[in-house]
Amino acid sequence: MTTTEPLQVIQADGGVNGYDPQMPESELLHCYRAMLQVRAFDAICLKLQRAGRIGFSIPNEGIEATQVGAASALRKSDWIFPSYRDFGMALYHGVAPLEMMHNMFGNARDGAKGRQMPVHFSFVEPIRFVSISSPIGTHIPQAVGVAHAARLRGEDTVVLASFGDGGTSSLGFHSGLNFAGVWRSPVVFLCQNNGWAISCPTEEQTASDGFAIKGEAYGIPGVVVDGNDLLAVRKVTLAAVERARAGGGPTLIEAKTFRMGGHSTSDDPKRYVPAEQFEHWKKRDPIPRFEKFLQAAGLLDAAKAVAMNAEVTEEIAVAARAAEQVGPPALETIFSDVYAALPAHIRKQGEQAFDLAARRGEARSGDGTFPL
Numbered sequence: 001m002t003t004t005e006p007l008q009v010i011q012a013d014g015g016v017n018g019y020d021p022q023m024p025e026s027e028l029l030h031c032y033r034a035m036l037q038v039r040a041f042d043a044i045c046l047k048l049q050r051a052g053r054i055g056f057s058i059p060n061e062g063i064e065a066t067q068v069g070a071a072s073a074l075r076k077s078d079w080i081f082p083s084y085r086d087f088g089m090a091l092y093h094g095v096a097p098l099e100m101m102h103n104m105f106g107n108a109r110d111g112a113k114g115r116q117m118p119v120h121f122s123f124v125e126p127i128r129f130v131s132i133s134s135p136i137g138t139h140i141p142q143a144v145g146v147a148h149a150a151r152l153r154g155e156d157t158v159v160l161a162s163f164g165d166g167g168t169s170s171l172g173f174h175s176g177l178n179f180a181g182v183w184r185s186p187v188v189f190l191c192q193n194n195g196w197a198i199s200c201p202t203e204e205q206t207a208s209d210g211f212a213i214k215g216e217a218y219g220i221p222g223v224v225v226d227g228n229d230l231l232a233v234r235k236v237t238l239a240a241v242e243r244a245r246a247g248g249g250p251t252l253i254e255a256k257t258f259r260m261g262g263h264s265t266s267d268d269p270k271r272y273v274p275a276e277q278f279e280h281w282k283k284r285d286p287i288p289r290f291e292k293f294l295q296a297a298g299l300l301d302a303a304k305a306v307a308m309n310a311e312v313t314e315e316i317a318v319a320a321r322a323a324e325q326v327g328p329p330a331l332e333t334i335f336s337d338v339y340a341a342l343p344a345h346i347r348k349q350g351e352q353a354f355d356l357a358a359r360r361g362e363a364r365s366g367d368g369t370f371p372l
Contacts, residue, residue, distance in 0.1 A: 002213045004210055006256050007223070007229075007232050009235060010229045010230070010232070019231070025299055028294065031072055032290055033312060034064075035064040035230070035287050035290065038067065038088040042059060042261075044313075045104060046265060048320060054104050054105055056118045056265055057119060057264070059261025060088070062260035062281060063085055065290065066228075070255075071160075072230075072237075074241065075158075077128075078159065079130065079157065080128065081130045081139045081159060081160065082130070083162045083167070085259070089160075090127075093126055094126040096319070098323060099111070101319045101322070103121050105324055109323075109326050114329040120132045136169075136170045139172070140176035144179045144183075147185040148180075158186045159188070160241075163190070163191060163192070165191060165195070165197055167197075169206070177214070178218050181215075181219040184247070184249035188250065191253065192255050193257065199267075199272040210254055219249075220249070220250050226255075230289075258277070331353065331365060335349070335350045335353075353370075354368055
């Protein structure tokens with residue numbers, strides 16, 4: 001039976017009522033640092049976009065505990081099928097901010113070679129982080145397929161599929177959960193219920209009593225958690241991961257949280273989100289909440305928090321400056337990485353592109369010869 005009351009661990013005073021997260025000091029501080037990285041990355045990308053230096057970004061402020069708490073329950077050998085509001089999952093697992101910044105600028109060192117929008121990260125190391133997909137919900141059945149394939153191969157692998165509350169209205173959500181429920185696939189569904197699907201509020205998104213309960217229709221247990229409580233998110237995700245790894249099948253987690261910015265940098269949330277909602281959730285900011293826990297545990301003081309924040313902000317700023325200095329992808333990348341042997345009509349287009357670039361005096365054309 002799905003419970004609707006969100007699980008909480010960290011209390012208002014930073015205590016945990018005897019709960020032992022069974023995490024060493026270094027790991028707890030790593031979680032804290034990862035959340036700081038997300039917020040700094042977020043803030044710097046917003047400034048870059050407003051200055052016209054990148055085209056787009058997705059605000060993450062307020063969602064950091066959900067991202068990092070869930071990521072901390074995974075092994076490096078597991079798979080992540082992220083939403084576009086999951087910067088923290090990559091950063092927690094050791095993806096360098098510089099690698100993420102290359103994607104934000106779409107430069108020559110971008111793993112996607114500038115073919116994706118900013119924020120559409122994908123990595124094979126240090127964790128399997130599948131390319132973010134803009135069409136809502138399309139990655140959910142893909143995640144189930146990978147989980148099912150891993151099970152058929154006898155691999156000890158779990159897949160995490162992360163999506164927003166709006167993603168539950170997609171066809172991919174329903175087909176993915178049905179597939180996973182029938183095949184008992186080792187996948188964890190993480191619904192980040194931040195209250196708004198762009199400008200559509202939760203009450204206009206579903207008539208259900210929340211989102212976790214939707215799993216029952218597919219034979220999948222659901223659990224609701226306070227998404228601003230990192231330890232609570234880790235606790236429920238770890239239980240779901242362990243269940244999936246042991247052959248128990250999928251779990252649907254609903255993390256109740258709130259995005260403190262717009263849906264994207266193209267969006268003004270003040271046009272539709274009541275001001276009192278921002279005030280309500282500002283008091284529940286996940287970073288100060290985790291700081292209280294670390295302070296109560298004797299792992300952090302004000303000076304250390306300020307120093308770590310400054311260090312992380314400089315790290316992200318340095319990454320942004322470095323990525324901005326890298327030139328655009330080579331012209332031939334428009335035509336590469338699709339065919340083993342380039343078809344004649346694509347080759348002709350490539351030759352025409354290089355000839356045109358050479359006649360315009362563009363340096364990227366080299367001597368005007370199509371190199372593929």
